[in-house]
Amino acid sequence: MAIFDPNFMTLYQRYPVYLTNSLSGKKEKFETLTPGFVGMYVCGPTVYNYVHLGNTRTFLSFDVIFRYLRFIGYKVRYVRNITDVGHLENDADEGEDKIGKKARLEQLEPMEIVKRYTEDFHTVMRQFNILPPSIEPSATGHIVEQINITKKLLDLGLAYEVNGSVYFDVKKYNQSHHYGILSGRNIEDLIESGRTLDSQDEKRDKIDFALWKKASPQHIMRWPSPWGEGFPGWHIECTVMSTKYLGETFDIHGGGMDLKFPHHECEIAQATSANGKSPVHYWIHSNMLTVNGQKMSKSLGNSFLPSELFSGNHKLLEKGYSPMTVRFFMLQSHYSSTLDFSNEALNAAEKGFKKLSNALSSVKKMRLTKNSSNPELEKSLLHQIDRCFINMSDDFNTAKTLAVLFEMASQINTLAGAKEIILSENVFEKFKSTYLSMMEDVLGLTEESGGNHELLNGTVNVLINLRKKVRADKNFALSDRIRDDLKAIGIQLKDGKDGEMSYEIES
Ligand SMILES: [Zn+2]
Numbered sequence: 001m002a003i004f005d006p007n008f009m010t011l012y013q014r015y016p017v018y019l020t021n022s023l024s025g026k027k028e029k030f031e032t033l034t035p036g037f038v039g040m041y042v043c044g045p046t047v048y049n050y051v052h053l054g055n056t057r058t059f060l061s062f063d064v065i066f067r068y069l070r071f072i073g074y075k076v077r078y079v080r081n082i083t084d085v086g087h088l089e090n091d092a093d094e095g096e097d098k099i100g101k102k103a104r105l106e107q108l109e110p111m112e113i114v115k116r117y118t119e120d121f122h123t124v125m126r127q128f129n130i131l132p133p134s135i136e137p138s139a140t141g142h143i144v145e146q147i148n149i150t151k152k153l154l155d156l157g158l159a160y161e162v163n164g165s166v167y168f169d170v171k172k173y174n175q176s177h178h179y180g181i182l183s184g185r186n187i188e189d190l191i192e193s194g195r196t197l198d199s200q201d202e203k204r205d206k207i208d209f210a211l212w213k214k215a216s217p218q219h220i221m222r223w224p225s226p227w228g229e230g231f232p233g234w235h236i237e238c239t240v241m242s243t244k245y246l247g248e249t250f251d252i253h254g255g256g257m258d259l260k261f262p263h264h265e266c267e268i269a270q271a272t273s274a275n276g277k278s279p280v281h282y283w284i285h286s287n288m289l290t291v292n293g294q295k296m297s298k299s300l301g302n303s304f305l306p307s308e309l310f311s312g313n314h315k316l317l318e319k320g321y322s323p324m325t326v327r328f329f330m331l332q333s334h335y336s337s338t339l340d341f342s343n344e345a346l347n348a349a350e351k352g353f354k355k356l357s358n359a360l361s362s363v364k365k366m367r368l369t370k371n372s373s374n375p376e377l378e379k380s381l382l383h384q385i386d387r388c389f390i391n392m393s394d395d396f397n398t399a400k401t402l403a404v405l406f407e408m409a410s411q412i413n414t415l416a417g418a419k420e421i422i423l424s425e426n427v428f429e430k431f432k433s434t435y436l437s438m439m440e441d442v443l444g445l446t447e448e449s450g451g452n453h454e455l456l457n458g459t460v461n462v463l464i465n466l467r468k469k470v471r472a473d474k475n476f477a478l479s480d481r482i483r484d485d486l487k488a489i490g491i492q493l494k495d496g497k498d499g500e501m502s503y504e505i506e507s
Contacts, residue, residue, distance in 0.1 A: 010036075010073035015393040017069070020336060022260065022283040023182055027395060030282065032251050038069050038076045039246035041280075043238055043255040043263070044136070046083040047117035048098040050305050050494070051124050053341075054289045054296050058256040060327065061286040061335035061396075063130040065254070068392050068442050079245045080133035082121075084114045084140050085221050086213075086234045097231065100220045110221050114138075123504060124306045127323045129444040135245050139237040143223050146232040146240050149274050150211040150225075158273045162202040164214030164228040170207045173269050179207075182268055182283060183261035209266050211236050235266035243271060243279060253280040257287050286335045291316065292342050307494060307504040311457055313464070314500070318343045320457050321350060324448045328353035331398040331443055352406075356439065357447050359409035362416045363435050368428050369420035378427045384408050385434045398443060408435050460491060464501045471499070 017030040032038050042062045045051055059080075066078045088095045096104075103110040125132070139146075150166050153159040159168050170179050174187045190207050210233035215222035222229045242250065248271070255264060264283065271279035288295065291302040304314045312320030321329075329349035333339045384404055391400040412435065415421050421428070439445045467482045483493050492504045 011389065012069075012072040012074055012393075015072065015389040017072075017393045017396075019282060019284065019395050021281075022285050023280070025184075028282070030251075032074070033247075033249065033281065036073070036075060038074045038252065039250035040066065040069075040076060040078045040252040040254065041238070041242040041246055041250065042078070042080045042133070042253075043259055044081040044083060045117075045121050046087040046098055047114050047121060048087075048102045049117060050307075051117075051121045052296075052298075052303050052305055053309060054303070055256070056124060056128060056130075056306060057289050057330055057339065058254075058286045059125065059130050060128060060330055062254045062284075063128075064331065064335075064398060064443060065252075065284070065396050066131065066133075067444060068396060071437065071442050072389070072393070077135070077246065078133040079135045079137065079242060081238065081241050082114075082118055082136060082138040083234065083237065084118075084138045085110075086139055086232045086237055088234065097219070097221060103220055114140075120504070127306065127310070127505070128327050129323070129446060131444070137241045137245065139232065139241070140221075142237065142240050142244070143232065145244060146236050147212070147223075147225050149236060149240055149270070150232075152274050153211060153270065156273060159211055160204065161227055164230060165202055165210060166212040166227060167203050167208040168211055168266070168270065168273075169204065170209070170269065171205055173273055177269070177272055179269055180265060182265050185261065185265075209233060209235060209262065211270070235263055236270060238263070239267050239270045239274070239279070242267075243275065248275040249277055249279055249281065251280075252282045252284060254284040254286070257285045260285055284335075287338050290338055290340045293340060296341070305494070305502060307502040308496075308500075311461060311464075311502050313461070313496075313502040316343075318347075321346050322448055324357070324445060325350045325353050327443075328356070328402075328445055331445075332402060334395070334397055334399050336395075353445070356402075356405055356409050356445065359412040360436070360439050360445075360447055363412050363432050366412070366416060366421070366432065368423060368425055370422045371425040371428075372422050374423045378424060381411070381423075381427055381431045384411070385430060388434055388438050392438075392442065401438065401443070405435065405438060460486070460503050464493070464503065467493070468499060468501065 018027050019030050020026070021028045040062075042059070045055055066076055069076050084099060085097060087098050099110050099113050103113050106113070150159065153168065154161065154166065158172055159166050171187065173179055180186050180190065187207065191205070212225060212227060212230050212232055214228055214230045219231070221231050223231060242253065253264070253267075268279060290296060294300060294302060296303045302316060304316070306323075308314040309317065309326060310320050310323060312318070325346065329346060330339060332349065332352075384407055387404045388401055391397045391404060394400070408431070463482055463486065467479050470478045470482070486493055486503070490505060494502050494504060496502060
């Protein structure tokens with residue numbers, strides 16, 4: 001029979017979470033809609049290309065939030081979508097669908113594109129020890145729901161149809177709500193700035209956005225709708241998938257800072273109109289990655305793929321770094337700060353992670369010599385334990401938590417080097433389990449066999465260089481053989497621009 005303990009507190013009651021809500025711009029106490037339960041939605045990848053490191057940082061930030069909330073006792077439903085249709089090349093509802101364009105250029109079916117890059121995304125997530133979400137819905141699996149909400153917005157008079165496309169009427173919405181509430185903009189400024197409508201534009205106003213787009217004859221991805229054949233707009237998919245699985249109002253919506261406007265602003269407008277209530281209590285945005293102080297971008301040539309970072313096959317990298325080193329490196333800064341990549345910073349991270357990882361392996365082997373009180377040392381250990389939770393509950397401050405873990409690692413080394421360990425068993429076990437679980441369960445930092453990574457990396461690079469040579473000699477049969485044989489043992493080579501090659505281990 002379970003015994004009811006009136007003094008029992010969950011970890012989240014003991015260490016209540018405070019988080020910075022982008023909606024208010026303030027740090028707020030986290031109160032869930034349903035006690036003990038958290039609904040969290042994060043905008044997932046558009047699967048038309050390999051996932052780059054900047055995206056990875058976003059998913060890693062929310063992975064730690066997911067892990068910590070779970071660890072302190074919440075039951076979390078985490079929904080992260082796959083955008084497999086509707087994301088156009090620019091934010092003005094123009095240009096081609098990103099997946100459709102890639103399919104056309106590579107002469108593949110859109111589903112082949114989606115499958116290839118979804119698999120790559122999952123592989124990269126596993127390499128970084130990023131947990132899968134509870135539900136991973138895709139936009140193409142929710143076309144019916146997207147059509148239904150578009151109909152509803154038309155019925156409410158907040159959308160209009162032109163030539164088979166349907167647009168959201170931002171000005172009309174703004175008469176009773178504040179469009180720009182999340183990004184701190186106002187509609188007058190938005191109307192004034194930006195591009196002007198051109199004659200072919202169907203929108204009543206340039207700030208309006210598409211809920212449904214008519215498919216041109218050459219458009220590959222298309223579905224029947226009350227307005228003819230077409231495809232959904234990008235913003236509507238997230239409104240549909242978040243509210244379908246989490247309810248009309250839910251606790252947390254996250255994403256990269258670059259999605260705040262217009263994507264998240266549009267989500268708020270759509271959901272508030274359709275359901276008569278604001279969809280999200282806490283908006284969380286993670287910040288960007290920079291490289292040597294510059295924004296990471298494909299056009300500047302300073303963006304790299306995770307596989308290039310692991311293998312060191314990029315002109316900006318001195319060598320390869322293991323996934324756990326990179327994970328540790330990213331956690332050294334708060335999710336809301338920019339994070340700058342440089343070889344020096346990565347080298348320092350490699351040393352730092354090694355120290356924590358060594359302590360992890362020591363702590364697993366550590367045994368108590370004698371169960372006896374040692375008040376002074378115990379006070380210090382309990383204080384360290386406490387600070388881990390206080391820092392994590394303070395807006396998921398991984399940087400400060402890592403600083404405490406370094407103190408704990410030094411303590412572990414001292415204890416491991418001592419002739420005997422005399423402590424009360426209770427405190428000793430608590431100290432051990434806190435270090436272990438903060439590292440592995442909360443921060444997702446696990447031990448890795450460094451030697452193996454370097455050895456494997458070196459070996460694959462020998463083969464990559466050999467393959468470059470045989471390609472230069474136009475021996476394509478041998479080049480293909482090297483690629484196929486590696487593929488057969490689970491190592492996928494990726495041919496980049498300018499003859500560069502990197503690899504990925506399929507798991
Ligand atoms: Zn989204």
